Amino acid sequence: MSSRSQAIADMLTRAILDHRLVPGCKLGERELSEIFDVSRIVIRQSLIRLADDGLAQIERNRGAFVARPSMQDAMEIYDALTLVEQGVAAQLSDRLGPAGWAELRQHVERQRQAVASGNDALADVLGQEFHTVFVRLSRNKVMQEIHAQLVRRTTLLRSLITADFDYCNLLDDHARVIELLEKGRLKQAMELIDAHHRSVVRGYIMDRQVFPELTPREALEPYLDTKAGEAPQPAPRKKTGDNGKARAHAHDHAAK
């Protein structure tokens, strides 16, 4: 393992991506240092990493907060994601070998089975992972890291937005992109990728306020003992009472 601050940054990242820490949530140094039982300095370093990743924002003399991207940010992030995935698609349509196409098809198939067997959580994860697998096949680590960062930020976005669309379309989109690319219909594939992301963004409605349901201590508790990789609760799923709509996010209610 590298440094303590990296490990803590990873835990915070997971908590944010799991929507246990919602945008705007204060990340107090003292509080976190007590939770993780480290000094404030380590926490500060972790927060710097998070801020560099776009998941937190640090305000001078005010502290760190889980980032609260604007609607403008959201569009820019999805634009960038589209750009990257279209570019990767163009590369893959030239360079990808049979094994690569097989891997992609296999991934979609696994997701389809998950949907069929009603394992929505798994289907959700696989659906997001598809994009990652897709980019990994470009064999470009730099690109992978850029893409992963964008994906993290879209995941963060889902804490802020309400989505209401047909999840099955996304799965079909994945399959169709593979099909189109393999047939060399690059232009159509790229348009589908664009439409794919646009359909997501279009379904999004920015909710002005987000009420933190969990304190940082509650949110982070599941990650503390795990040596990283054990699989803590993937989602909070607590009822808010007055604002349940804000809690629903994109891929959760799979296969409506």
Added chain:
Amino acid sequence: MSSRSQAIADMLTRAILDHRLVPGCKLGERELSEIFDVSRIVIRQSLIRLADDGLAQIERNRGAFVARPSMQDAMEIYDALTLVEQGVAAQLSDRLGPAGWAELRQHVERQRQAVASGNDALADVLGQEFHTVFVRLSRNKVMQEIHAQLVRRTTLLRSLITADFDYCNLLDDHARVIELLEKGRLKQAMELIDAHHRSVVRGYIMDRQVFPELTPREALEPYLDTKAGEAPQPAPRKKTGDNGKARAHAHDHAAK
């Protein structure tokens, strides 16, 4: 100004991009803390920022060093850069208004004048800036940041590589890309962007070893007093004696 560690990270970044701090150079915490007259902890935070940006690498219990990208890294970085700029080109060909095209043409014109008047240093800066202006016109801050990071890493690469190519081609390429895009010949423009970067990479030869010519203290001295923005010496330009070849980098000897 934000935090002290950010300011110091910026200075280190500039020193690295100016090739005053060369790849592999040790960035000792004690040494830097004395140079900047801050505590080691601030330096640590700065180094974390640099590492997150890909400009430094931190080895546990060994310390931080200016990153020494491999040839593989170099290719991946240029691949990613090509992908991003091609994507932006596709966006601009649709969306850019007359004012945007004018700005691009004006930029190229300024560079042409700099070349004509023999101001190689300015021409060099403008030549690199073109890509940044190009991406800025996409009006996507996320994309801009991604692109800027990639550009920083290519600049770092130039500390490691030997390039020998006709600089004028690059200037012409910029003009031609604008021309092609404006005429709606997107495909050709994208191919030119690809060729543009490929011509750079192809001219690169990785030099195994780089001998640090400047100690961190010497390298950073020009940045210390400036309140950021004054313009310290842009390049070291010290003779190495036995390895002068390794010092020449891409855009330096403009308009050969």
Added chain:
DNA sequence: AACCACAGGATTGGATATCAATCAATAAGA
């Protein structure tokens, strides 16, 4: 002479205590 082991120094990673600056919220006063 070559090689291994071990001890010491140097450096990093981190903890703790402390201080100044700043922000926020309350309390006092007009």
Added chain:
DNA sequence: TCTTATTGATTGATATCCAATCCTGTGGTT
């Protein structure tokens, strides 16, 4: 009620200290 002052809390940063680790150089052994 509105404005201002004080107070408390939090961050930014420093100094000092300690443990773990890496590097090196020495010395003994073969």
